[in-house]
Amino acid sequence: MAELRIAIAQIDTCVGDIEGNVSKILEWSRKAAEQNADVVVFPEMTITGYPIEDLALRASFQRAAEAALHETAEQLNSEGLGDLRVIVGSLGALTLSDHVPMDRPTNRAAVLSHGLIEAAYDKHHLPNYGVFDEFRIFASGDTTTVIDVKGRRLGLAICEDIWQDGGPVAELEKLGISALITLNGSPFEEGKSDVRLGLAQRRAKAVGAPLIYANSTGGQDDLVFDGGSFVVAPGGEVLARAPMFTEHLLLWDLAEDDNEPHYGEIAPELENDHEVYQAVVTGLRGYITKNGFKSVVLGLSGGIDSAIVAVICADAIGGENVYGISMPSVYSSDHSKDDAEDLAKRIGAHYTVQPIAPMVDAFQGQLHLEGVSEENLQARVRGIILMAASNMHGHLVIATGNKSELAVGYSTIYGDAVGGYAPIKDVDKSRVWELSRWRNNHAIDNGEIPPIPESSITKPPSAELRPGQVDQDSLPPYDLLDAVLDAHIENSEGRQELEARGFKPEVVDKVVSLVDRAEWKRRQYPLGPKVTALAFGRDRRVPITSRWREPQNEQ
Structure with missing residues (x-):
């Protein structure tokens, strides 16, 4: 033969x-x-x-x-x-x-x-x-x-x-x-x-x-x-x-x-973090190029989510096509603004600063909002700024939310949730940190400057919408939250199974309740690349209007 x-x-x-x-x-x-x-x-x-x-x-x-x-x-x-x-x-x-x-x-x-x-x-x-x-x-x-x-x-x-x-x-x-x-x-x-x-x-x-x-x-x-x-x-x-x-x-x-097979080229396998990172870069690049966009715009807060998303954007289409806008509020820390500017320099992105206080004050002069309403107003003003930049210059607006936040509804609809694509939508917060470490180490291994400032990785995550705010004011620690979410969402486990794993009832009640209440937000969130076995969207189809709640005391 x-x-x-x-x-x-x-x-x-x-x-x-x-x-x-x-x-x-x-x-x-x-x-x-x-x-x-x-x-x-x-x-x-x-x-x-x-x-x-x-x-x-x-x-x-x-x-x-x-x-x-x-x-x-x-x-x-x-x-x-x-x-x-x-x-x-x-x-x-x-x-x-x-x-x-x-x-x-x-x-x-x-x-x-x-x-x-x-x-x-x-x-x-x-x-x-x-x-x-x-x-x-x-x-x-x-x-x-x-x-x-x-x-x-x-x-x-x-x-x-x-x-x-x-x-x-x-x-x-x-x-x-x-x-x-x-x-x-x-x-x-x-x-x-x-x-x-x-x-x-x-x-x-x-x-x-x-x-x-x-x-x-x-x-x-x-x-x-x-x-x-x-x-x-x-x-x-x-x-x-x-x-x-x-x-x-x-x-x-x-x-x-047939008993003496030939060997051809055998490309090396990628480690898991490398695979996932390349997947989100590939997904973003495909969406940008196939839909005719040339550039992207996103909010740079100095936090870890916006940092890694900006780096993903730069890896996908080049830093020169990434436009980062710092939108500090009266509650934004100096180190957050410094980290955002440092990141932009490292990846070669465009960087501008647009304080939101004057716009927030204009709204407050008419609305006199307090508490969560005031916090959400700040996020929505930022969304307006990003969408205005998109309309003016044709940029694709990139949402920076992660899977953990999306699961529990820890985002402001029409605020930080605005955008056309969400690269880390299927990456939970714990994995965001892991991928950030991997990306910096990958740069070091290749003789390059790590793109993400160390302080963006190590500082406690915060929306900085009120004095001294940190995410753990509203959520369990992310390692615990992600463990519960993985079992509840990826494995469809209810209260009985979650408590059998050893999670405390009060943690289970809080997380499951947040997930149930956030479905309407998830339906309106931008699409993003699927990297897990069960991503929000076509993988997981549950009704928005539902009175089903996990029974409190299953036997």
């Missing part, structure tokens, strides 16, 4: 940019051909981008995707790439046999060669959990597809097909394939890389052939695709692996002798 060179084109697509996505397919196919590849594999739904949600149901969108697939095949052939098998994900709007419109489209893998669609496979298993809602838009396939290239039999599957028992993978086990190719649009969440690899190892062993895992990269709304495409042998060895969070062409040779 002949040796077969397979290229994995790990690319970043944009939903709805069919023309741009096709251009990338052509570009990366040329790169694969230059490297003498026989087959190039693209991720799931490459033509359309992913996830397309209800765009899949529009007849105009279906027609455009179908036309683009045929045009791509023809263009490849006209460029002399007809012999290259190009496997791309797309929207299947027509039946494979008689070319008539389907009742519902499918998630399809198409094999292009010699100007034609040589073969196609429709996804069998559809995910319908967490962020996925694919029963709504797709019909499932019921066939198994194998293609022959240089006498080697290559089986096709798409993402969820390898996560479920049975279906096409079980059928392919009986067919004696040389390799199993899977097209994936698998979103990032912390710890998922190891889960994917373990699953792929089991499937490769079951089919008795290497498994080729091609994954997307880049940000798409609240999802981040981390890449990390790989090839794994039936014995479990990683034969090749692409780097995470970047476009990359991974080459791997299917050896003539």
Whole structure:
């Protein structure tokens, strides 16, 4: 049997940019051909981008995707790439046999060669959990597809097909394939890389052939695709692996002798903090660039949340495109203002100071607010300033709240909650500190100045909306709060389970009550990148109007 060179084109697509996505397919196919590849594999739904949600149901969108697939095949052939098998994900709007419109489209893998669609496979298993809602838009396939290239039999599957028992993978086990190719649009969440690899190892062993895992990269709304495409042998060895969070062409040779596998490039794995940090940077960059923004604006308070978010912004699009505004109140400390200015200098961001006292005084001259109402007024004045800067200069406003604050409603709606994107929305406060330490240490390891001032990390967190205020006036210590929130939100544990863990009843009552009351705020909060197994939004769907409360004394 002949040796077969397979290229994995790990690319970043944009939903709805069919023309741009096709251009990338052509570009990366040329790169694969230059490297003498026989087959190039693209991720799931490459033509359309992913996830397309209800765009899949529009007849105009279906027609455009179908036309683009045929045009791509023809263009490849006209460029002399007809012999290259190009496997791309797309929207299947027509039946494979008689070319008539389907009742519902499918998630399809198409094999292009010699100007034609040589073969196609429709996804069998559809995910319908967490962020996925694919029963709504797709019909499932019921066939198994194998293609022959240089006498080697290559089986096709798409993402969820390898996560479920049975279906096409079980059928392919009986067919004696040389390799199993899977097209994936698998979103990032912390710890998922190891889960994917373990699953792929089991499937490769079951089919008795290497498994080729091609994954997307880049940000798409609240999802981040981390890449990390790989090839794994039936014995479990990683034969090749692409780097995470970047476009990359991974080459791997299917050896003539299946008992002597070839090894290709094996990119190093990232530690957990590095993965999560790169995920939020990637998510933010994708949202900014794909929505046509050139710059961002955010409030710089001197605190840890705004500090790390500013650094994330600088890493995503360059410090010169970050505009930080310090908006001190009469209660703001000198060290907070100094830390904000220091941070801006370290990351090369623009920095201006806009005191809010005159505007607050103007409101107070008419409203005479006290207590929390006065505190919220200050936050809302800051929101007005940020939105005004956005309107004037076209900046994207960045919200700086973290998951812990979002969980318990510790933010001011239409105040510090304003914005178009929230990079640390799915990062709890304890993890914010960990990522800040990691980012500074990463800079030191690379001979750079740590971007975050030490005092922003070490000082007690405070909204500075009244004299001497600190977060612990209103909340349990963040290490305790995050432990309760993790159990209650990530693991759906109620009062009985939380108290069984050893949490004090008064702490449980306070935290659960705050979480229940804050759902309406969370629904109005900007979207941000998902990095945990259960992010606020599509992962967790609870009603806003609900009289359900955890029973006080369960037996």
